[in-house]
Amino acid sequence: MSRPVVIVPGRQAPRRWLVTGAAGMLGADLVALLRADPAATVTALTRAELDVTDAAAVAAAVDGHDVVVNTAAWTDVDGAETHEAEATAVNGGAVSTLATACAATGARFLTVSTDYVFDGKGEEPYDEYAATDPINAYGRSKLVGEQAVLAVLPETGYIVRTAWLYGAHGANFVRTMLRLAGERETLDVVDDQVGQPTWTGALAGQLIALGQADRAPAGIYHGTASGQTSWFSLARAAFEEAGLDPERVRPTTSDKFVRPAERPKYSVLGHDRWAEAGLPPLGDWREMLASSGVAAPSRAV
Numbered sequence: 001m002s003r004p005v006v007i008v009p010g011r012q013a014p015r016r017w018l019v020t021g022a023a024g025m026l027g028a029d030l031v032a033l034l035r036a037d038p039a040a041t042v043t044a045l046t047r048a049e050l051d052v053t054d055a056a057a058v059a060a061a062v063d064g065h066d067v068v069v070n071t072a073a074w075t076d077v078d079g080a081e082t083h084e085a086e087a088t089a090v091n092g093g094a095v096s097t098l099a100t101a102c103a104a105t106g107a108r109f110l111t112v113s114t115d116y117v118f119d120g121k122g123e124e125p126y127d128e129y130a131a132t133d134p135i136n137a138y139g140r141s142k143l144v145g146e147q148a149v150l151a152v153l154p155e156t157g158y159i160v161r162t163a164w165l166y167g168a169h170g171a172n173f174v175r176t177m178l179r180l181a182g183e184r185e186t187l188d189v190v191d192d193q194v195g196q197p198t199w200t201g202a203l204a205g206q207l208i209a210l211g212q213a214d215r216a217p218a219g220i221y222h223g224t225a226s227g228q229t230s231w232f233s234l235a236r237a238a239f240e241e242a243g244l245d246p247e248r249v250r251p252t253t254s255d256k257f258v259r260p261a262e263r264p265k266y267s268v269l270g271h272d273r274w275a276e277a278g279l280p281p282l283g284d285w286r287e288m289l290a291s292s293g294v295a296a297p298s299r300a301v
């Protein structure tokens with residue numbers, strides 16, 4: 001089983017949380033988890049309630065909070081190729097705006113970034129200090145946000161890079177596979193991209209733990225599951241969890257699925273830095289998938 005979420009009600013100083021992008025896949029799980037903690041007061045703002053590109057609205061929203069967690073983002077990776085300026089306004093400019101607002105009030109700031117800041121040409125896990133070199137517009141836009149946080153909040157800014165997210169809310173690979181299972185006898189899934197499938201519920205717990213941590217040094221952390229797998233193996237695992245025949249999933253290669261944005265081939269991140277914060281990294285991806293319940297038979301379409 002994945003490790004339980006680290007929440008210690010009533011002890012930590014930070015209690016007033018602001019979550020942006022609260023209706024997103026990660027945002028929804030984060031808000032639900034925070035609301036389960038009686039010691040936390042939570043302001044959860046959806047895009048309709050706070051457009052993070054509106055600097056005046058951001059400054060007003062940040063005021064009165066101890067910890068601000070930004071889960072809002074332009075997440076249309078292919079769309080970013082033809083709308084890079086718009087993607088960068090959200091993933092770069094707005095992150096800078098949020099960081100500046102937090103600098104003004106002293107709030108701790110956590111923002112979520114991506115494995116796509118790396119080129120994916122590596123062969124061993126990228127550590128938190130590895131050189132970045134994004135190969136698509138989305139990755140470049142997220143890197144702009146990272147650099148802003150490091151510059152504006154060197155002591156109180158936290159960047160949590162994640163990857164291959166799935167959850168109960170919103171569209172994601174695991175849910176898509178289970179939907180397609182109801183529509184097709186076999187599925188061809190790429191076996192030449194490797195990464196760390198990560199449940200939004202587990203990442204939400206990790207963000208809360210970091211937001212509460214007494215002595216966590218600022219900077220970059222890698223919030224992905226441990227281990228590694230391919231999309232093909234993840235699809236087979238989701239079928240297993242759903243009680244479906246995994247042999248219905250067949251391996252193929254990325255050249256059969258050419259998309260507007262190039263994807264990194266190797267998206268495996270190292271997790272050493274959590275030790276500096278006194279926190280365990282996220283657990284193994286396969287156990288996490290099982291404990292998430294996202295692919296449970298009741299969820300299969």
Ligand SMILES: NC(=O)c1ccc[n+]([C@@H]2O[C@H](COP(=O)([O-])OP(=O)(O)OC[C@H]3O[C@@H](n4cnc5c(N)ncnc54)[C@H](OP(=O)(O)O)[C@@H]3O)[C@@H](O)[C@H]2O)c1
Pocket residue numbers: 020021022023024025026027046047050051052053070071072073074075090112113114115162163164165166170
């Ligand atoms: N999903 C993944 O596999 C993955 C991988 C690596 C990193 N990440 C990062 O993880 C974080 C959470 O991703 P997610 O999968 O939960 O994404 P998501 O489901 O797309 O949620 C993002 C939310 O941000 C909102 N948003 C977009 N523009 C906004 C704006 N200008 N102001 C306020 N809100 C805005 C979206 O609203 P609308 O839906 O109304 O546009 C959406 O509710 C993001 O930082 C993402 O870049 C995700």
